[in-house]
Amino acid sequence: MAFQITYRRLAVVNMLHSFYLDKEDSSYYSLSQEDQEFRLADLLMDNRYNLMDDVEIIPTPATDKIIKGHRIVYRQTSTGIVIGVASSPGADGALTTAVPLDAALRLQFLIRLKNNALLSRSNLRINPVFPACYYFTNDDTTTGKSFPSLSAAIQPIQEGRVYEMGETAMMNGNASQAIARTDSAAAGWIATDNYHYINEEDRILLPLKFTYTFDQQGVTTAGFTLLKGADEISVLPFQQAGGLREALLDFTGTPDGIYTLKIAGSNNYNRTYTVYLHSTLYQREAWGVLDLVMHTAEPAYQLIDAEGLLTVPAAPVFELRFASRSTYWKYYLQKGDTPGADSNWNEVSPAPPGIRKVIISKQPYPLMQSYRKVSYAAVNLPNPDGELLSRQGDLICSEILLTKMKL
Numbered sequence: 129m130a131f132q133i134t135y136r137r138l139a140v141v142n143m144l145h146s147f148y149l150d151k152e153d154s155s156y157y158s159l160s161q162e163d164q165e166f167r168l169a170d171l172l173m174d175n176r177y178n179l180m181d182d183v184e185i186i187p188t189p190a191t192d193k194i195i196k197g198h199r200i201v202y203r204q205t206s207t208g209i210v211i212g213v214a215s216s217p218g219a220d221g222a223l224t225t226a227v228p229l230d231a232a233l234r235l236q237f238l239i240r241l242k243n244n245a246l247l248s249r250s251n252l253r254i255n256p257v258f259p260a261c262y263y264f265t266n267d268d269t270t271t272g273k274s275f276p277s278l279s280a281a282i283q284p285i286q287e288g289r290v291y292e293m294g295e296t297a298m299m300n301g302n303a304s305q306a307i308a309r310t311d312s313a314a315a316g317w318i319a320t321d322n323y324h325y326i327n328e329e330d331r332i333l334l335p336l337k338f339t340y341t342f343d344q345q346g347v348t349t350a351g352f353t354l355l356k357g358a359d360e361i362s363v364l365p366f367q368q369a370g371g372l373r374e375a376l377l378d379f380t381g382t383p384d385g386i387y388t389l390k391i392a393g394s395n396n397y398n399r400t401y402t403v404y405l406h407s408t409l410y411q412r413e414a415w416g417v418l419d420l421v422m423h424t425a426e427p428a429y430q431l432i433d434a435e436g437l438l439t440v441p442a443a444p445v446f447e448l449r450f451a452s453r454s455t456y457w458k459y460y461l462q463k464g465d466t467p468g469a470d471s472n473w474n475e476v477s478p479a480p481p482g483i484r485k486v487i488i489s490k491q492p493y494p495l496m497q498s499y500r501k502v503s504y505a506a507v508n509l510p511n512p513d514g515e516l517l518s519r520q521g522d523l524i525c526s527e528i529l530l531t532k533m534k535l
Contacts, residue, residue: 231423262416350393
C-alpha cells in the first residue's frame with residue numbers, strides 16, 4: 129500500500145490594517161467573526177485591500193535552508209503568508225510530517241516595506257528611541273499575547289517617558305491612547321478599546337551595538353544597565369556636560385536573548401525597556417521579523433503538538449494587526465470664497481503666502497480608506513490619504529491643499 133503525501137497548512141499569518149477594514153460607523157474588530165470575514169472578502173474581491181502591495185515577506189537565509197530540508201513551502205498571499213508542509217496520515221487519522229519537525233525548530237521571516245505610506249497610515253511611533261525592528265513570535269518569550277494576535281501586551285504607563293500622539297499604555301488596568309505628545313498620565317490621554325494591535329512593545333529587536341536617542345533634554349549623566357531577570361549583565365556609563373543627545377551602546381559578546389534595559393540619569397531621567405539583542409537576526413533594512421517556533425506551551429499558538437503531530441482540525445491562523453493612525457486634519461484653503469467660522473475647527477494664523485485660510489480640526493480622526501463625512505461651515509471636505517503628515521505643536525496632522533473652496 130503506497131503512502132499518500134500531500135501538503136497541509138502549517139501556519140497562516142494575516143496582516144490586517146484598520147485603514148482598509150474600518151468604516152466610519154464600525155470598527156472591523158468590533159464586528160462578529162462572520163461579518164469580519166465578509167468585510168475582508170468584499171474588499172479583496174473588489175481589489176480594495178492593497179496592504180500586501182506595500183509589503184514583502186521573505187525567509188532568512190537560515191530559514192531558507194530549513195524550508196528546503198524539511199519539505200516546507202511558503203507563499204505570500206493577498207493578506208499575508210501561508211506556510212505548508214508535506215504530510216501523511218498516521219494512526220487514528222493524525223497527520224505526521226514527511227520530515228520530522230523538532231519542537232524547537234524556528235521559521236524566521238524578514239518583513240520589508242516597499243512603500244512608506246504604510247508607516248504614515250499606521251499608529252506607530254514616528255521617532256523611536258532605538259533603531260529597533262518589530263519582532264513577532266508565537267513563542268513564550270513575549271508574554272501577554274491574545275490569540276490570534278502576535279503582538280505583545282500593552283504595558284503600564286511609565287511616568288516621565290515621552291509618548292507620541294497615538295501611543296498606547298495601560299492606566300488603572302484600562303487601555304488608553306495619547307491624543308497629544310505627553311509624558312504624564314495626568315493629561316493627554318483617552319480610553320480606547322484594546323484590540324491587541326501592533327504597539328511599541330513589539331519594537332524590541334536590536335543588534336548588539338546600537339544608538340539610543342534621549343527623549344528629554346538636560347540629561348548630563350546616564351547609566352545603562354542590562355539585566356537578565358535579576359542578574360546584572362552589563363553597565364554602560366555616559367556623561368556630557370552640555371547634555372546627552374545620543375549614546376552608542378555596545379553589548380558585543382552578550383549572548384543573543386531578551387533582556388531588560390534600565391536607564392537612570394540626571395534630571396530624574398528613568399526609563400525601562402524590553403530589548404531583544406541578536407547578533408544575526410536583526411537586519412537594518414527590515415521593518416520587522418516574524419519568528420515562528422513549532423511547539424509552544426500555549427496550545428493555541430503551537431504549530432505541532434507534543435508528539436510532533438500537526439495541529440487539528442486546522443493550522444493556526446495568526447494576525448498582525450495594524451491600527452490606523454489618528455491625526456488632526458489640516459486644510460490649506462488656497463482660492464475661492466473665504467469660509468465662515470465653524471466651532472468644530474480652529475484657524476491657524478498667520479496663513480502662509482498664497483493661502484487664504486488654514487483650518488485644523490479640534491479632534492483627531494482615524495485615517496481610513498472609506499469616506500468619513502467631515503464638513504466645515506456645511507461644506508463637505510475630502511479626506512486625507514494619510515501619506516502627508518506634519519506637526520502642529522504636540523499634535524500630528526494630515527495635510528490637504530484645497531485649491532478652491534466655494535460656499
